[in-house]
Amino acid sequence: MAEYKAPLQDIRFVMNEVFEAEKLWGSLAGTQDVIDMETADAILEEAGKITASLIAPLSREADEEGCHFDNGKVTVPAGFVDAYKTFAEGGWSGLTGNPVYEGMGMPKMLGAQYEEMLYSADISFGLYVCLTSGAALAIDAHASEELKQKYLPKMYSGEWTGAMDLTEPHSGTDLGMIRTKAEPNADGSYSITGTKIFITGGENDLTDNIIHLVLAKLPDAPAGSKGISLFLVPRNSVDDNGVVGENNNVTCGSIEHKMGIKASGTCVMNFDGAQGWLVGEVNKGLLAMFTMMNYERLSVGIQGFAAAERSYQNAREYALDRIQGRAATGPVNTEKQADPIIVHADVRRMLLTMKAYTEGSRAFSTYVASYLDIAKFSDDADQIKHANAMIALLTPIAKAYMTDRALDSCVAGQQVFGGHGFIREWGQEQLVRDTRITQIYEGTNGVQAMDLMGRKVVANGGKLYELFASEVKEFIAAESDNPALASKLDQLSAALDRLTEATEYVIGATQGDADAIGAAAVEYLDLFGLTAYGYMWARMVAKAAPKVEEDVFYANKLKTANFFFSRLLPGTLSLLEAIKSGSEDTMALEAENF
Numbered sequence: 164m165a166e167y168k169a170p171l172q173d174i175r176f177v178m179n180e181v182f183e184a185e186k187l188w189g190s191l192a193g194t195q196d197v198i199d200m201e202t203a204d205a206i207l208e209e210a211g212k213i214t215a216s217l218i219a220p221l222s223r224e225a226d227e228e229g230c231h232f233d234n235g236k237v238t239v240p241a242g243f244v245d246a247y248k249t250f251a252e253g254g255w256s257g258l259t260g261n262p263v264y265e266g267m268g269m270p271k272m273l274g275a276q277y278e279e280m281l282y283s284a285d286i287s288f289g290l291y292v293c294l295t296s297g298a299a300l301a302i303d304a305h306a307s308e309e310l311k312q313k314y315l316p317k318m319y320s321g322e323w324t325g326a327m328d329l330t331e332p333h334s335g336t337d338l339g340m341i342r343t344k345a346e347p348n349a350d351g352s353y354s355i356t357g358t359k360i361f362i363t364g365g366e367n368d369l370t371d372n373i374i375h376l377v378l379a380k381l382p383d384a385p386a387g388s389k390g391i392s393l394f395l396v397p398r399n400s401v402d403d404n405g406v407v408g409e410n411n412n413v414t415c416g417s418i419e420h421k422m423g424i425k426a427s428g429t430c431v432m433n434f435d436g437a438q439g440w441l442v443g444e445v446n447k448g449l450l451a452m453f454t455m456m457n458y459e460r461l462s463v464g465i466q467g468f469a470a471a472e473r474s475y476q477n478a479r480e481y482a483l484d485r486i487q488g489r490a491a492t493g494p495v496n497t498e499k500q501a502d503p504i505i506v507h508a509d510v511r512r513m514l515l516t517m518k519a520y521t522e523g524s525r526a527f528s529t530y531v532a533s534y535l536d537i538a539k540f541s542d543d544a545d546q547i548k549h550a551n552a553m554i555a556l557l558t559p560i561a562k563a564y565m566t567d568r569a570l571d572s573c574v575a576g577q578q579v580f581g582g583h584g585f586i587r588e589w590g591q592e593q594l595v596r597d598t599r600i601t602q603i604y605e606g607t608n609g610v611q612a613m614d615l616m617g618r619k620v621v622a623n624g625g626k627l628y629e630l631f632a633s634e635v636k637e638f639i640a641a642e643s644d645n646p647a648l649a650s651k652l653d654q655l656s657a658a659l660d661r662l663t664e665a666t667e668y669v670i671g672a673t674q675g676d677a678d679a680i681g682a683a684a685v686e687y688l689d690l691f692g693l694t695a696y697g698y699m700w701a702r703m704v705a706k707a708a709p710k711v712e713e714d715v716f717y718a719n720k721l722k723t724a725n726f727f728f729s730r731l732l733p734g735t736l737s738l739l740e741a742i743k744s745g746s747e748d749t750m751a752l753e754a755e756n757f
């Protein structure tokens with residue numbers, strides 16, 4: 164595998180030039196005095212170094228070794244404990260944490276860039292850190308002051324890790340069916356009893372405590388998802404001085420043997436009358452969990468394209484080095500028997516597709532992160548309302564579209580290697596295996612698509628969609644005189660018209676057809692994602708075009724944009740046609756005839 168190099172130039176371009184981090188952070192009440200551009204840049208630089216030098220070199224062997232389970236204990240692969248310690252000492256677990264509880268208070272737009280580098284280095288390792296940050300986020304947003312003071316500083320410092328315990332054997336997507344019980348105790352705490360499966364990092368030997376956020380039901384809770392509450396359950400009890408004590412009846416029953424992210428322990432967790440504390444309100448557990456989920460869903464999207472970036476770096480190096488066949492236009496490398504495979508149009512197609520989607524994803528994740536920053540750090544109620552609406556709309560796209568395109572890109576990167584991509588030595592097959600889960604956990608991509616089309620678009624008659632469409636139209640109007648964007652604005656405008664037509668169609672179709680949402684949702688999310696990437700690429704062109712003479716980076720950006728607009732964005736045409744075909748053909752075959 165090629166040595167990982169953090170793509171800092173592109174990260175800086177997206178964060179600083181396209182999304183104007185300095186201007187945004189300078190305008191928000193909560194970031195004005197917290198971050199300056201020098202600090203942000205030093206953090207990026209350091210993140211690039213530590214991920215490339217400390218974590219990336221462990222990835223291959225950690226995948227080979229996997230996690231070990233012995234009598235309730237889970238041991239992570241060799242090297243992870245020391246690397247985690249060094250990583251935690253650098254304060255990375257608390258990068259975006261609340262400063263009141265010893266977090267660093269950095270904005271998400273910066274956190275998103277660091278997460279990309281972390282996940283590019285190794286998704287499994289990154290999960291231990293990022294789930295801790297996600298759990299801390301839900302605690303910070305919804306737990307009592309006492310719980311925050313007791314748990315957050317240790318989670319931000321990386322001394323304790325966090326886990327998210329939703330899934331049960333009979334209850335995955337449909338969390339309303341969970342059976343884990345929470346019985347109230349006289350002292351205000353609860354006794355939690357039940358079994359959770361597939362819990363990432365549920366047990367590990369990185370730290371001396373693990374803080375579980377567990378969904379459970381009170382005895383008198385209403386049926387279904389309206390009766391779910393959220394509890395903080397430490398694996399080991401913690402006394403009033405923060406000293407870790409005995410096991411709190413939280414044990415690991417086994418770990419899964421799985422396709423990818425083998426260095427991340429996926430645990431069956433048993434809670435046997437474990438003492439837990441309510442986070443948020445009774446029966447409002449899903450709401451509290453969603454605070455974490457919006458961040459986690461973006462984080463999973465980032466996992467995807469981070470792996471795709473790694474796959475691209477490997478494939479690019481290989482394509483420049485591997486010689487096979489001759490260029491269609493005549494030999495390029497006359498000294499050798501054959502030309503490097505990068506001369507072939509099909510190999511370039513694969514590399515450019517990866518590059519266009521990955522750079523588009525980096526821009527899109529930064530765009531969503533900018534709204535997360537506005538929602539968290541602004542003091543203007545209207546601005547916060549608008550940002551929250553955009554986050555609700557864009558989150559399912561960030562999770563599903565970024566990970567679907569990421570798997571496509573990882574497979575393309577594998578294909579560039581021919582047969583060598585299929586064998587272990589080059590690392591491409593690990594990236595394909597590791598990326599596959601990103602389409603499944605944190606809500607499958609099919610369910611994300613239903614969420615987008617059902618809850619975020621159809622349910623409000625397209626009101627949230629209008630916010631996005633207006634933003635894109637405003638951009639098109641503002642750039643209408645920009646010669647660098649001329650034909651691209653026409654293409655973007657046509658893609659937006661198709662998305663608007665699809666939106667109107669699905670809102671109408673759902674009136675008389677109960678299956679309309681399920682049948683069209685994935686194509687609708689793809690059409691939305693592709694159009695949104697068109698918007699991202701247009702914004703990148705607007706910033707890169709004036710600088711083409713300054714650095715070849717900007718000229719290359721325009722060439723990649725040309726490929727995106729000519730070869731990928733036209734996919735909106737076929738997606739619209741598929742959506743408009745309705746649900747009839749999908750539902751026609753009788754279940755027993757499948």
Ligand SMILES: Cc1cc2nc3c(=O)[nH]c(=O)nc-3n(C[C@H](O)[C@H](O)[C@H](O)COP(=O)(O)OP(=O)(O)OC[C@H]3O[C@@H](n4cnc5c(N)ncnc54)[C@H](O)[C@@H]3O)c2cc1C
Nearest residue numbers: 327328329330335336361362363429604605606607609610
């Ligand atoms: C490696 C790994 C790590 C994980 N980590 C965690 C973790 O840390 N914490 C945690 O709580 N969980 C975790 N999970 C669980 C994960 O989030 C679930 O597997 C996922 O949400 C899907 O649930 P399920 O497996 O029960 O599938 P099901 O819900 O049974 O779904 C099966 C299929 O049916 C589809 N489907 C289901 N309902 C609908 C519907 N209403 N409409 C249309 N299609 C539908 C799904 O899209 C899917 O294709 C992890 C899973 C894995 C494999």
